[in-house]
Amino acid sequence: MRGAYLGEFEQVVLLALVRLGDGAYGLRIRREIETRTSREVSIGAVYATLDRLESQGLVLSSLGDPTPERGGRAKRIFELTAGGAAALRRSREVLDGMWEGVSIDGLPG
Amino acid sequence: MTAFLVDAGRALLWLAAPDRDRATIPGDLEEEMRIRVDEGSPEWSAAWWFFRQAANSLLPLLAVRWRQGEFARLALVSLLAFGVPVRLLDLLWTFVLSQVPLKADAMRPDGMVAASLVTAVACAACAGYAWARECRGSESRAGMMCALMSAALQGACLAVSAARWPAWFMAASMCAAAAASAAGSLARRWQIKKERTAI
Known part of the structure; x- marks a missing residue:
């Protein structure tokens, strides 16, 4: 089934949505990812991933109210759908299954 | 800064x-x-x-x-409104000239060149207008994109044409196609503004 396996960044974005809960929008999602992963993320990459996830039904978006600190521009608020939560769970199960009994301590690098 | x-x-x-x-x-x-x-x-x-x-x-x-398919739609609109008519006209000129003895590979007469240019400009304006209609709310950007596409298509049409075109004509007609396409989208913007004023 398409959408059954999430890419790494897709998982990161969905997990940011879970962590932020209500009122997650571009700025907060981007900052959350940057803080948690310590890697610089462009707002375009975040929106592109959210757009893809939305087209798969894993995320829902709606427009918030415009605010003065944004130059009167509205926010796009994102929330996880039941399908998104299921996809996250499935991805974790797949990874846990692969990691089970594996030790990489003795490997080079 | x-x-x-x-x-x-x-x-x-x-x-x-x-x-x-x-x-x-x-x-x-x-x-x-x-x-x-x-x-x-x-x-x-x-x-x-x-x-x-x-x-x-x-x-x-x-x-x-x-x-989201935006570029594919732009390519389709530009092809239908600009690329296909301009290419068909060029094929027509080629056919007409092929019927004239010793004229098959000749340079286009000035009248034909002018008619080709006028057709390209008219078609580019139509393409710009049609694409601006499609992109409601972002007509300026639509005009810019369609201008680029029209110039590229005009260049492609001239490149595959059987006739020999001087370099200055190729450059000028690509610029004319781009300008006409942008003008078409501006016309659409103007029309929307007029409709809003009327309301």
């Missing part, structure tokens, strides 16, 4: 962002830029951050528009 960086970033986002997020993405970045300044970042550093974010967002945002 600070204002220039922010304006340049805004321009990049205007070019690249999908219609749906043309306001939300710059809004997010401007809000975060203000937060950075409030947190003690110098203004120039926050503006540089804004510009880098916009530049790094260019490809992912264009990829979104590609995935």
Whole structure:
């Protein structure tokens, strides 16, 4: 089934949505990812991933109210759908299954 | 310099962002830029951050528009309204000339060149108008994109044409096609403005 396996960044974005809960929008999602992963993320990459996830039904978006600190521009608020939560769970199960009994301590690098 | 960086970033986002997020993405970045300044970042550093974010967002945002089929629709509109008629006219000239003994590979007569150019300009204006109609709310950007597409198509049509075209004519007709296409989208903008005023 398409959408059954999430890419790494897709998982990161969905997990940011879970962590932020209500009122997650571009700025907060981007900052959350940057803080948690310590890697610089462009707002375009975040929106592109959210757009893809939305087209798969894993995320829902709606427009918030415009605010003065944004130059009167509205926010796009994102929330996880039941399908998104299921996809996250499935991805974790797949990874846990692969990691089970594996030790990489003795490997080079 | 600070204002220039922010304006340049805004321009990049205007070019690249999908219609749906043309306001939300710059809004997010401007809000975060203000937060950075409030947190003690110098203004120039926050503006540089804004510009880098916009530049790094260019490809992912264009990829979104590609995935949404915007470029395929633009190509289709431009082909139907511009590429196909211009190419058909060129084929007609080729056929007509092939019927004239010793004229098959000749340069196009001035009258034919002028008629080709007029047709290309008229078709480009139609393409610009049609694409601006399709892209409701972002007619200026639509006009720019269609102008680029018309120029590219005109170049392609001349390149595959059986006739020999002077380089200056190729350049001039590509510019004319681009300008006419932009004018077509401007006409659509003007029409919308007029309709709003009437309401």
